Amino acid sequence: MAWFTKTRKPIEASKTSRVPEGLWIKCAGCAQIIYNKDLFANLQVCVKCGHHFRMSAVERLRSLFDDDWEEHDTSMAATDPLAFCDTKPYKDRLRAGEKATGLKDAVITATGRLDGIETVIAAMEYGFIGGSMGVVVGEKITRAIERANKRRIPVVIVSCSGGARMMEGALSLMQMAKISAALARLDRARLPFISVLTDPTTGGVTASFAMLGDLNIAEPRALIGFAGPRVIEQTIRQKLPEGFQRSEFLLAHGMIDAVVDRRELKATIAWAFRFMGAAGPPVAASSGQPRESNVEEEEAPPGAPAERG
Numbered sequence: 395m396a397w398f399t400k401t402r403k404p405i406e407a408s409k410t411s412r413v414p415e416g417l418w419i420k421c422a423g424c425a426q427i428i429y430n431k432d433l434f435a436n437l438q439v440c441v442k443c444g445h446h447f448r449m450s451a452v453e454r455l456r457s458l459f460d461d462d463w464e465e466h467d468t469s470m471a472a473t474d475p476l477a478f479c480d481t482k483p484y485k486d487r488l489r490a491g492e493k494a495t496g497l498k499d500a501v502i503t504a505t506g507r508l509d510g511i512e513t514v515i516a517a518m519e520y521g522f523i524g525g526s527m528g529v530v531v532g533e534k535i536t537r538a539i540e541r542a543n544k545r546r547i548p549v550v551i552v553s554c555s556g557g558a559r560m561m562e563g564a565l566s567l568m569q570m571a572k573i574s575a576a577l578a579r580l581d582r583a584r585l586p587f588i589s590v591l592t593d594p595t596t597g598g599v600t601a602s603f604a605m606l607g608d609l610n611i612a613e614p615r616a617l618i619g620f621a622g623p624r625v626i627e628q629t630i631r632q633k634l635p636e637g638f639q640r641s642e643f644l645l646a647h648g649m650i651d652a653v654v655d656r657r658e659l660k661a662t663i664a665w666a667f668r669f670m671g672a673a674g675p676p677v678a679a680s681s682g683q684p685r686e687s688n689v690e691e692e693e694a695p696p697g698a699p700a701e702r703g
């Protein structure tokens with residue numbers, strides 16, 4: 395019998411932080427504490443280790459467009475056609491998503507200028523039901539592509555999504571085909587589409603438009619895949635290799651074209667568009683419609699093409 399037994403439990407670490415909310419943030423990459431203002435000034439990339447924090451759709455547009463942009467289909471909202479309910483009603487999830495992000499659904503589509511090149515950008519919002527692709531997301535992205543096709547301007551889609559929205563069942567899966575068809579028409583019109591894959595890009599989004607870019611660019615260390623690693627391991631009964639489903643692994647295995655630091659992303663896209671011949675004079679006038687936005691008046695002269703090492 396032990397002469398001494400420990401009767402008291404060890405002291406538990408306090409779970410509550412005494413640091414005021416939102417002033418400092420702990421980096422998931424290097425575990426260092428970063429001043430939030432520094433992080434935002436650096437496009438939400440850790441100044442110490444280069445870890446890429448998740449970005450909201452609005453911040454994404456701000457990081458890519460030169461100045462103001464014209465947003466499209468802002469009032470489009472999901473209707474819950476299946477009256478779906480899992481642990482809570484889908485309607486409640488929609489309301490919570492709207493409250494958290496201020497958006498009606500998980501994507502913002504907009505037209506503006508990217509380094510002087512008139513571009514349509516669709517940026518997905520992870521904060522809205524995991525950036526999942528339902529009917530609204532599918533329709534907005536399709537319309538954005540069709541708008542670009544009409545104006546003869548290039549498209550960028552920034553994916554940040556858990557995949558198709560299961561609360562809309564087969565309707566969400568149909569969006570994969572619809573967006574892909576719109577992209578095929580864009581391709582036939584010889585207009586470029588660059589897909590930007592950010593952390594995470596999975597499920598039906600990876601299985602459709604995210605991998606259909608003329609150039610598929612990923613952010614560093616982003617999770618990109620179709621099924622999650624746990625599901626694959628259980629199915630094939632094998633241990634997956636280190637770094638599986640991360641950008642760098644996919645690049646090494648030929649699944650994507652480039653891994654680009656977020657701070658270089660805008661310059662890289664502009665460079666690629668110019669290379670693909672998308673930076674010609676704007677042909678918006680060909681549609682016969684005057685532009686509604688004030689982007690053109692405020693437009694800065696197009697910068698020189700980004701130098702590549």
Ligand SMILES: [Zn+2]
Pocket residue numbers: 421422423424425426440441442443444445
């Ligand atoms: Zn860090």
